[in-house]
Amino acid sequence: MTDKGLGMGAGAGHLVPAPEHHLVDSDLQRLTLSRRHLMGLAVSATLTPAAAVAAPAAGQSTAPDNATPPPSYGLGQSVAAQPYGQPSRHQRGLERRALKGLSPVPQNSASFTPLQGLFGIITPSGLHYERHHSGWIDPDPRQHQLMISGAQPALINKPMLFSVDDLLRLPAVSRMYFLECSGNTGMERQRAVAPTVQYSHGLLSCSEFTGVPLRLLLERCGVDFKRARYVLAEGADAAALTRTIPMELVESGEVLVAYGQNGEHLRPENGFPLRLVVPGVQGVSWVKWLRRIEVGETPYNTRDEALKYIDLMPDGMHRQYTSLQEVKSVILSPSGGQTLGRPGFYAITGVAWSGRGKIRSVDVSMDGGRSWRSAQLTGAVLDKCLTRFHCDWVWDGNEAILQSRAVDESGHVQPTHSALRAARGTGSIYHNNAIQSWGVEQSGEVRNVQVV
Amino acid sequence: MCRWCSVAALLLALVPGVWADYPGVGRPATEAELALWDSDIGPDLQRLPAARGSVSEGRAIYAAQCAACHGDDGRATDIFYALVGGVTAADVARGRVAGLQGAQPNDVSTLMMLPTLTTLLDYTARAMPFGAGGSLSNDEVFAVTAYLLHLGGVVDGDFVLDRSSAELAQQRLPNRNGFSTDHGLWPGAAAADGGMGNGGIPEPDSARCMADCDP
Structure with a gap:
């Protein structure tokens, strides 16, 4: 296995996050593979995220496994040392990111929420995704x-x-x-x-x-x-x-x-x-x-x-006037770019949502959609809101394809890519609510795949 | 004080349209403010601004204001979308662009999609050129639109766009019949009830298979 002492998986030997989870731009500059990983979508099939993570990255702890840190006897920081609180310094790199090449004009572009590192259903305001058509502004509220x-x-x-x-x-x-x-x-x-x-x-x-x-x-x-x-x-x-x-x-x-x-x-x-x-x-x-x-x-x-x-x-x-966001779900962990450290227990978790109302149920498949298990809805189930789901999984070390499938209160079942393409073709870039597949390889690497 | 007054007032407050008033919150907009703020060109061709512009006037405006991003011939640069191209005389006659069948979004020009003339007038007036929206006069907007329609093979070189000729231009838009609202993604009233869409019927209709499924 790769060096599990790096990044968010430190110590646990459990789940090594994707580079976007814990590396900032200056780290990525040094990592050619990661840089391609981040910027060159088309080459994603040839990427080895684990290798990228394994390369030395500045500022990462390399504490050995099983080391117990001593308690802190010295004094900590003063109150209001940060008038507006910030994430832990150990949480660097979990940030919204633009895709270079997505748009030639940065004011007419999008940045993406780091879903892979969020818990529950609320998105911190500073990580909310962006889609601006002519750049964002900050109007004076006394004038507006x-x-x-x-x-x-x-x-x-x-x-x-x-x-x-x-x-x-x-x-x-x-x-x-x-x-x-x-x-x-x-x-x-x-x-x-x-x-x-x-x-x-x-x-x-x-x-x-x-x-x-x-x-x-x-x-x-x-x-x-x-x-x-x-x-x-x-x-x-x-x-x-x-x-x-x-x-x-x-x-x-x-x-x-x-x-x-x-x-x-x-x-x-x-x-x-x-x-x-x-x-x-x-x-x-x-x-x-x-x-x-x-x-x-x-x-x-x-x-x-x-x-x-x-x-x-x-x-x-x-x-025209296609407006509703239909029933959809995605597994956030394990997900693409992450690496499973070793066989054993993993908590499969993700979010589901529907513009037609509440989520009724979420099912999870580990074999690419041949068989399904009911997932638990582990928090509030609200109207037109994200709903968190969870499903226990013991990985045996063999290849697997993880999927989630949501059903909303209207009874609409999240479709497969094949079913959606049969109904609507591939010409539209909008309203793709198909079931997402994450392929787990024997090495533990998780990749974006499609079952068609 | 009548003993039922408070109950009656409460019931009244629950009826839509009879909400409690909030004195001092907001103020009436003046005619001048309405005129200044109401900058959109609506979908009704009968209510177009009293503006006028010719193809030849539009050619000069396009060269000065548009060509840098959209290309001398309107067929895109490395950066911005193609405005024209991909349209045939048969499309103009039929109101459907044959080249859209099986197309991918990146291969589609604005004129191949455009269903309504007011869409182009409104957006050009408010948002173009990129970063200097609202800087063109209505006459300039009409002129550059006339020029684009000419570049795209929709109108002749002597065309002048104004209120009286707008309907003619609309009836020649190559994709004027290329749009449908017959789908389940409109969240308002269905077409059968005076709105749009099929009332929200989902698609595709998949089954919740749990075992021995066809992935």
């Missing part, structure tokens, strides 16, 4: 305002402007929801590409959002709900990003004008000071830096719903 208007005067009795302070005064709700880019897992549409779950599924995060139901604001403005059946949401960034949202979702009370995320104000990368929360719907509709809501009688056919975020079908037709 939200306008509610109508496509025609007859649709709204009283168009209004709300300051951020106005919205903070109104009765608020706090709810936990997943947020997923519809392009998440888009690279996997034709073949296994991404080396780790951070890149295959990391356009996914989950937070508690706090804000005001949009319905309350529209009612205050006297919107004619009989005629105005669509809402256009617009951001303040240079992307001029606008999306059509059905009034039915607004009327349900679920759609929020949010200012809070995980107990504090939204981060600028996530839309500070205001963003729309549209539970169960793809991230592009959760308009960041929200500045205007317009109500209208017809869908808007804007650029990001007529030229982007459309699904090309094999017959050449495009599906």
